[in-house]
Amino acid sequence: MDIAERIASLATKIEQQKAAIETEEATKNAFIMPFIAHVLGYDVFNPDEVVPEFTADIGTKKGEKIDYAIVKDGEVQILIEAKPVGAPLTLNHASQLFRYFAVANARIAILTNGQRYHFFTDLDRPNRMDDTPFLQLDLLELDESLIPEVQKLTKETFDVDSVVSAAEELKYIGALKRALAAQFRDADDEWIKNLTGRVYEGSFTQKVREQFRGLVAKAMQQFLADQVNDRIKAALGGKVYATAGSTDLTAEAPVEASLDAAEPGSDRGLETTLEEIEAFQIVRAIACSEVPPVRIVQRDTKSYMGVLLDDNNRKPIARLHFNRGQKYLGLFDESKAETRHPIESLDQIYDHADHLRKTVHYYE
Template sequence: MEINIPKQSVNQLKKSLDNFKLTDAIELSTNEAQTRKFLIEPFFEMLNYVSNDLIPEYNADFGERISQKIDYAIILNKKDTILIEAKKQNSKLTDKEAGQLNGYFNNTKNSKIAVLTNGIEYRFYSDVLDPNVIDGKPFFIFNLSKYVDKDLDTLIKFDKRYILVKEIIQTAQESVFVEDFESALFKELTAPTKDLLKIIHRNMNFKTKFNEDTQVKMISLINSSLLKSLYDKKVIAETNSNSLGVVTTELEIQAYHTIRTLLIQDKKIPNERLGYKDFKSFLNIGIDDNSKKVICKLVFSDSKMKMIIENNEYTLEHIDDVLKHKKELINRTLALVE
């Protein structure tokens, strides 16, 4: 059953959030207890949960000898339970920290939603991928200091008057499916297998020999056109999640997969051991994600592209220029895989 949420309710939620004196609340929240009082509890009040709805220090039964308490629980219709783990307002939230919710989640009857929050950011988790195990990533994140109308359309679904856990879980499943599909598609198209390239080549009207040069051109075309929208999403995700400002550029991705295609032509080079590590000013292509096993370094800027193999530095006019250094790249890789 889907509830039709009035637009007026969304507008009222927006008004409440806009009127909330966030700066004052942050200044008052110098520890976890104050974070709960001045940030977390008012947030749930704006979603129409009264004080009696938020059960503090909720007991999560870990067995006869072990009993642990989670900061809050909300029990809906005497059945579905939402677990809330609170942190101090200036605490940095990571998905690793959400791992501690697993124990509570596993041992709390009818728990399907868990929230990790520092009073500013609210991360909503479920068990979409593996029953009774918190997913590695939240299916929804709401930030009091920066939100858009689309976020409000999702947040209102957690309002006490409208919340339907089954519907929220279904939406979470769809979100995880789409994200996983796009990730898998991105991975497949940025590193297409030879079989996939053969299928595409077989369906082309313009017939050429299916040789190494053809494969490199096909990969370059895939990277430059079909991946554009997926790449844009990836950049946005990296920008939002990476505080160091490291964003892998489209050219770097093209160069990596062009080099990778060259290398795996040699059967002695295992495909699964190749990878890259991006840094703020350069990208390393290497073996086994080992900093001591770097095949080459790519240094790309707006004005020039350079590839460094050991102590040899080469300027690239185009990505395809890496073909000129195929032998050196393969020899370097073979030396590292042994």
């Protein structure tokens, strides 16, 4: 089992047990020790590898303990401070990490609540832990691009120098991605003004601001859809589908049409993710062998994204339950009864291609 599979297994456990965990000690036993043991590969019962309740006197501070110290080649390399699952991870919760970081000569400090992991080093000042983590990992909303960086901290391939050398880039790329994600969710006035100034030559009045607020949101949604479509087209060899009429239609147009209805403010409680759009495109790529792709549309709700034939709720093809850590693909039988199938990656949707094609014919 590789590290991605080990992380996915632990994420499933967190999803299933999180509600029952109420204390820090329970969080350590249920989630943090398995992360150290099964994800990072250290023996939590060997004090030469993992030291629980690690103690180092610091000035007038005597007998303070930090939850775990990971030892490699006889030296403390990683310090871990634990908090209860669901607790916020702020600098106020990292005071012991700050104090121990220099004394223990560790290069990596981790603040975690079992689900989320914040990784720190000393980019700003040597031997002083930074105020900002260089890497943030959420096991229930995993950014798979970060897995290779976690791999470098495992017992098998421990390479702290490589992690530290890449930390600055990781820190700023992560911050930029979060900033971009925030703008895609709800663009602020400065972002709207900046983009508007690149395409509009008139004065940026309040009326123009409100006009372009909707246009910017719509353009960003369609931009995401275009990126997904490019990936789908590449996977399908650039295939172009024909609609029932005389007009040739590439994969882009139906997505743009479906997004036209998603005017900002019409569904304030909804957040359509890139992953949902990509999954919808996969379902449509499968089902369009049976009907023209323009007939296959998505309709998002607060709990799932529905894939419908003819934009008709009475003709469900599939449901994408992606709003929790474990993703499910909902499939229907002839009586429209839904069965949920757990999936770990979007590629697994192709495993159900025959069922999806058969479902389309229920309504034909």
